[in-house]
Amino acid sequence: MGDQQPVDINQISCPLPISDYKQVLLAHGGGGKLTQQLIQKMFLSQFQNEYLEPLHDGAVFSVNGTRLAFSTDSYVVNPIFFPGGTIGELAVNGTVNDLAMCGARPRYLSAAFIIEEGLSMEDLWRVVVSMQEAARKSGVMLVTGDTKVVDRGKGDRIFINTSGVGVVDAGINVSPKSAQVGDKIIVSGLIAVHGIAIMSVREGLEFDTPIRSDTAALNDLVQAMFAVSKNIHVLRDPTRGGVASALNEIASSSNVGMKILEERIPLSEDVRGACEILGLDPLYVANEGKLIAFVPARDSEQVLAAMRGHPLGKGSVIIGEVVSDYPGTVIMRSRIGGNRVVDMISGEQLPRIC
Amino acid sequence: MRYIDEYRDAGAARQYAEMIRKTTTRPWTLMEICGGQTHTIVKFGIESLLPRELTLVHGPGCPVCVTPLEIIDKAIIIASRPDVIFTSFGDMLRVPGSTKDLLSVKAEGGNVRMVYSPLDAVKIAQQNPEKKVVFFAVGFETTAPANAMSVWQAKRLGLKNFSILCSHVLVPPAMEALLSSPANLVQGFLAAGHVCTVMGFEEYFPISAKYNVPIVVTGFEPVDILQGVYMTVKQLEEGRREVENQYARSVRREGNVPAQKLLAEVFDVTDRKWRGIGSIPRSGYRLKKEYAEYDADIVFDVGNITVQESPLCIAGLVLQGLKKPHECAAFGKQCTPERPLGAPMVSSEGACAAYYHYRRFATELSPAPVG
Numbered sequence: 001m002g003d004q005q006p007v008d009i010n011q012i013s014c015p016l017p018i019s020d021y022k023q024v025l026l027a028h029g030g031g032g033k034l035t036q037q038l039i040q041k042m043f044l045s046q047f048q049n050e051y052l053e054p055l056h057d058g059a060v061f062s063v064n065g066t067r068l069a070f071s072t073d074s075y076v077v078n079p080i081f082f083p084g085g086t087i088g089e090l091a092v093n094g095t096v097n098d099l100a101m102c103g104a105r106p107r108y109l110s111a112a113f114i115i116e117e118g119l120s121m122e123d124l125w126r127v128v129v130s131m132q133e134a135a136r137k138s139g140v141m142l143v144t145g146d147t148k149v150v151d152r153g154k155g156d157r158i159f160i161n162t163s164g165v166g167v168v169d170a171g172i173n174v175s176p177k178s179a180q181v182g183d184k185i186i187v188s189g190l191i192a193v194h195g196i197a198i199m200s201v202r203e204g205l206e207f208d209t210p211i212r213s214d215t216a217a218l219n220d221l222v223q224a225m226f227a228v229s230k231n232i233h234v235l236r237d238p239t240r241g242g243v244a245s246a247l248n249e250i251a252s253s254s255n256v257g258m259k260i261l262e263e264r265i266p267l268s269e270d271v272r273g274a275c276e277i278l279g280l281d282p283l284y285v286a287n288e289g290k291l292i293a294f295v296p297a298r299d300s301e302q303v304l305a306a307m308r309g310h311p312l313g314k315g316s317v318i319i320g321e322v323v324s325d326y327p328g329t330v331i332m333r334s335r336i337g338g339n340r341v342v343d344m345i346s347g348e349q350l351p352r353i354c
Numbered sequence: 355m356r357y358i359d360e361y362r363d364a365g366a367a368r369q370y371a372e373m374i375r376k377t378t379t380r381p382w383t384l385m386e387i388c389g390g391q392t393h394t395i396v397k398f399g400i401e402s403l404l405p406r407e408l409t410l411v412h413g414p415g416c417p418v419c420v421t422p423l424e425i426i427d428k429a430i431i432i433a434s435r436p437d438v439i440f441t442s443f444g445d446m447l448r449v450p451g452s453t454k455d456l457l458s459v460k461a462e463g464g465n466v467r468m469v470y471s472p473l474d475a476v477k478i479a480q481q482n483p484e485k486k487v488v489f490f491a492v493g494f495e496t497t498a499p500a501n502a503m504s505v506w507q508a509k510r511l512g513l514k515n516f517s518i519l520c521s522h523v524l525v526p527p528a529m530e531a532l533l534s535s536p537a538n539l540v541q542g543f544l545a546a547g548h549v550c551t552v553m554g555f556e557e558y559f560p561i562s563a564k565y566n567v568p569i570v571v572t573g574f575e576p577v578d579i580l581q582g583v584y585m586t587v588k589q590l591e592e593g594r595r596e597v598e599n600q601y602a603r604s605v606r607r608e609g610n611v612p613a614q615k616l617l618a619e620v621f622d623v624t625d626r627k628w629r630g631i632g633s634i635p636r637s638g639y640r641l642k643k644e645y646a647e648y649d650a651d652i653v654f655d656v657g658n659i660t661v662q663e664s665p666l667c668i669a670g671l672v673l674q675g676l677k678k679p680h681e682c683a684a685f686g687k688q689c690t691p692e693r694p695l696g697a698p699m700v701s702s703e704g705a706c707a708a709y710y711h712y713r714r715f716a717t718e719l720s721p722a723p724v725g
Contacts, residue, residue, distance in 0.1 A: 021458065021461075022458075023458065023461040023462060024461065025457050025458065025460075025461050026457070026460070026461070027448075027457065033691075033692055034692060037692075203470060263364075269355055272355055272358075273355055276355070276358065278470075279444070333399075334397070334398040334399050334576075335362050335364055335398070335576075336362065336363075336364050336367035336368075336398050336399075336400070336403070336576045336577075337364060337367065337368070337399070337402075337403065338398050338399015338400055338401070338402045338403060339399045339402060340396065340397060340398070340399050340711075340712035340713065341711060341712050341713065343710070343711045343712075
């Protein structure tokens with residue numbers, strides 16, 4: 001790039017419309033349409049290549065005949081300790097899961113720390129210990145890393161980036177582009193738990209028993225699924241943006257429609273209650289230990305049984321199926337029998353006034 | 355979840371849908387006042403359960419939608435000041451002003467915070483004595499008591515750095531404005547249950563009598579709405595025009611009297627401009643003189659602002675129930691939730707956003723079998 005002039009984004013010719021926002025908003029990181037726009041217009045338009053283009057959770061490529069998956073993610077959660085986990089566990093499990101959603105066996109992780117001046121050594125130690133414990137549980141090694149410290153006020157205690165490499169076994173081909181008409185859509189358990197665990201700490205909500213984050217590494221569950229079927233078409237962990245955003249992304253990548261049933265969506269009473277109080281739709285709330293699988297109908301019962309036999313998939317249910325109508329769109333039949341579109345969220349979910 | 359599940363029960367919904375079908379013999383146009391009710395109607399696909407003869411039009415009861423552009427511009431000017439912490443309910447942050455929204459002010463470095471309660475804003479004022487803390491007090495009679503309480507508490511605490519930018523609106527004058535318009539299509543109302551929880555429903559009797567129109571105080575869950583529709587249609591079919599209360603589990607005739615006393619202590623009734631509708635006499639609240647030091651309008655003296663609404667936007671017609679959102683030429687094209695031209699596309703309570711999120715394909719979606 002050298003001494004090139006800064007690029008005026010409004011001058012870039014691109015068929016996709018960019019919003020008129022002149023700065024990055026928080027909503028650009030919300031996992032919804034503004035995030036998609038930012039990725040398409042800014043990153044994809046410059047970095048365009050065959051590995052990036054599917055916009056999967058990671059890239060899959062071959063090195064000397066071995067198929068590898070490679071993924072990266074940054075963790076900026078506030079608070080850094082919350083019921084059910086720490087930022088460190090999220091950082092390990094998140095990247096392990098991104099690799100698992102590529103169909104890979106995660107192997108090696110890097111960890112980069114951006115630490116704000118003033119973080120107590122005790123807190124840093126808690127984070128590091130929780131990372132090692134998460135790595136041990138999921139069977140990965142933290143093999144390289146980096147540390148930076150920034151001035152007080154220039155960070156938010158600690159930010160962590162992890163990248164990871166995993167191996168994709170022969171015969172496995174999962175991709176967000178592969179959903180097919182007739183596929184059953186399986187969710188691995190109660191949704192919206194992580195997001196509500198974080199929100200209830202931030203908003204000072206108290207429950208009889210605190211809602212604990214569902215953060216967990218899903219690679220072992222995924223292997224249990226592959227053991228009964230290599231025909232799984234799509235895997236996705238519905239993190240930021242929740243189940244609704246994940247389904248919309250897949251509907252659009254695979255150019256198929258989806259029909260889901262509201263009464264099948266697994267929700268706990270306390271999470272439902274918190275969502276009602278906070279004015280949030282649980283379909284858009286983040287998960288950190290759940291996956292969505294698209295499985296051909298003929299294999300769906302075995303895969304469902306395998307998932308239910310695994311501790312992290314006990315609550316698995318088929319929530320709907322892929323249809324030929326309305327390509328790119330997710331339709332939900334409500335509890336009382338009406339139909340509606342489940343759209344991708346625009347930016348952040350904003351609670352309603354009343 | 356108690357008090358929720360009973361009112362989302364498929365069996366009960368089916369029963370009311372059937373009763374509505376049996377009762378309806380000719381076309382009727384009903385309006386649900388409140389944006390929360392609009393949200394439920396589209397979210398649960400209630401219209402697909404109703405007979406073709408019934409038309410639901412979506413009323414002006416979305417606080418985000420009816421807050422005038424001038425006030426939003428004023429909020430943006432105040433929020434941009436370096437000495438201010440500007441606090442607001444979540445969905446006001448994305449309402450477009452003339453040039454930008456409050457989220458953009460935040461991205462530019464303004465101290466803009468989302469709160470769930472105006473009392474949180476009072477706390478922020480206590481914790482930040484060197485800053486002026488402003489709360490964006492919008493909404494109907496529902497949010498007014500908590501907003502009044504924030505000012506009342508601030509005065510008791512002797513806070514000198516707290517104020518509210520007040521744009522409160524009142525439901526009954528808006529109903530009268532709609533009913534007295536020659537273009538009015540509405541033959542029956544589902545009144546807003548939460549507004550009536552605070553205010554009771556005494557004030558609807560003269561409106562019902564004067565305009566010969568049924569008014570049924572209605573709740574917010576799908577079965578509430580269906581029961582409210584049933585009660586309204588039954589009145590129309592039987593030739594009755596009365597005030598009835600579907601939402602009796604929450605609403606008493608006299609309302610919440612202590613809340614009303616607090617409102618009378620803090621606010622005066624005043625003329626108010628409604629975005630898309632225009633000025634309606636005695637249709638809003640402003641702070642009383644005794645509370646002038648908590649009035650952001652006076653504290654910051656931003657002055658008069660003149661604004662230009664998008665010529666494409668038909669929000670006014672939508673809010674009056676004269677057009678449906680998808681009848682707007684800009685709907686889903688120039689106007690989307692990412693780039694709203696008018697406020698009803700912003701809030702999930704806004705009729706346009708509700709249609710965009712949930713009903714874009716409604717004309718193609720066949721009514722689903724119930725159950």
